[in-house]
Amino acid sequence: SETCTEFMQCFLRLAGFLGAVAGTEEE
Secondary structure, three states, X not given: OHHHXXXXXXXXXXXXXXXXXXXXXXX
């Protein structure tokens, strides 16, 4: 359970980071 939670948090964090980078590159 803990591993799954950590994975989800890490995934969401990575997705948010990539989204921010993509938004910065577009502008």
